[in-house]
Amino acid sequence: MDSTTPTTGRPAVNGLAPTSGRLRVDGATLHYEVRGSGPLVLLIPGGxxxxxxxxAVxxxxxxxxxxxxxxxxxxxxxxxxxxxxPQRVEQHAEDAYRLLELLSPDAPARVAGCSSGAITALHLLAAHPDRVQKVVAHEPPLVEVLSDAPEHRALLIRVQDTLQREGLMPAAAIFAAGLQAEPTSPEPPAGLQAKPTSPEPLADTNASRTTPTPAPAEGPRAGSASPAPEPGAGARAGRPAPSTPSAAPVEAGGLPAEAAARVERTMGDMPYFLGRIVPSFMGYVPDLDRLQALSERLVLAGGVESRGEVPYRxxxxxxxxxxxxxxxxxxxxTGLSTHPDEFGALLAELLR
Structure with a gap:
């Protein structure tokens, strides 16, 4: 049932010219991009x-x-x-599996995911361990593993109710506030914390990218402004708002055409993310016994600056x-966007 249609990629970056293609899967058509050569690394985005x-990575x-x-x-x-x-983690993980089958049919691949993408990566590992050599999962917002899971379920219900009654912006504000660290939030035992690094904050090296905000998969960051959707775009097909972390608003004026289009896509997808992805992905219950049995292939990660926040815990x-x-x-x-050089260097080390 799957089919692919390669297309011409965007201009080369640092001498590396990615190519893009379209993969037909059950119920959707995926846009994907490929660059470089060697063993496969599949990157699963959040938000x-x-x-x-x-x-950049x-x-x-x-x-x-x-x-x-x-x-x-x-x-x-x-x-x-x-x-x-409706959106399900299991189906999103199956999409990732189809990409592995297409791009690395004869060898297991390395996989990295952020936020909601990390949740997809974890289910992919559990469902298809023979196709995955290693997974790096950065801040999967799996609130069902937390001792205070009922509070987060209540938050998700409140967000969806606000989304339906008042719209995207009020719902995003409630969602962002609910992700903040509480003074009483439990910290992981000191012995489990890797020695933190504290690099100097760097400007985003990808000028065409918006400045993200934290949430379950790349959604609004606690305490940050919530982006407004492009008029009409976010509401296309009557979809509700999105759910994983997303990006903060950026002035499109003066941006190159490709950058402006990227900003427009990000804003337009917010309703889908908050309304369809967030409740499904944050409500997902992982098979912890299965993942523990595969933990030698799994790297769990958090941001040095997000200790205690809901996506980190x-x-x-x-x-x-x-x-x-x-x-x-x-x-x-959203260290992927705020510290792309350091983030990429550590990810490359962990994937070896």
Whole structure:
């Protein structure tokens, strides 16, 4: 049933010219991008950033690997056959599996995911361990593994109710506030914390990317402004708002055409993310016994600046349960965008 249609990629970055293609899967058509050569690394984005959120990191990894990134189903360049179709972690993980089958049919691949993309990566490992050599999961917002899970379920209900009654912006504000660290939030045992690094904050090297905000998969960051959707775009097909972390608003004026289009896509996908992805992904219950049995292939990670925040805590809890190290990346939930060089360097080290 799957089919692919390669297309011409965007201009080369650092001498690396990615190519893009379209993969037909059950209920959707995926947009994906590939660059470099060598063993496959599949990058699974969170929030509404799509493949573009990994551009700087992908260019770095492409010196040693074939690097694939993609827009998860339902985002602008990966349209659903049925815009109202419910979203499930299991189906998103199956999409990732189809990409592995297409791009690395004869060898297991390395996989990295951020936020909601990390949740997809964890289910992919549990469902298809023979196809995955290693997984790096950065801040999967799996609130069901937390001792205060009922509070987070109540938050998600409140967000969805506000979304339906008052719209995207009020709902995003409630969601962002609910992700903040509480003074009483439990910290992981000191012995489980990797020695943190504290690099100097760097400007985003990808001028076409918006400045993200933390949430379950790349959604609004606690305490940050919530982006407003492009008029009409976010509400296309009557979809509700999105759910994983997304990006903060950026002035499109003066941006190159490609950058402006990227900002437009990000804003337009916010309703889908908050309304369809967030409740499904944050409500997902992982198979902890299965993941523990596969923990030698799993790197759980958090941001050095996001200790105690809701998206950070599940990785700490799972690392404690599995008896593994919790690795700290530079920055917070969206360190991928705020510290791309350091983030990419550590990711390359962990994927070896």
């Amino acid at each position: 509404t950033g799509g493949a573009a959120s990994f551009d 992908a260019d770095r990894l492409a010196a040693d690997y074939t690097v694939a990134s993609y827009d998860p189903r339902g985002l602008t360049r990966s349209p659903l056959d049925d815009p109202d179709a 599940p990785a700490a809890v799972m690392a404690e349960r599995f008896g593994t190290e919790l690795v700290h990346f530079p920055g917070g939930h």
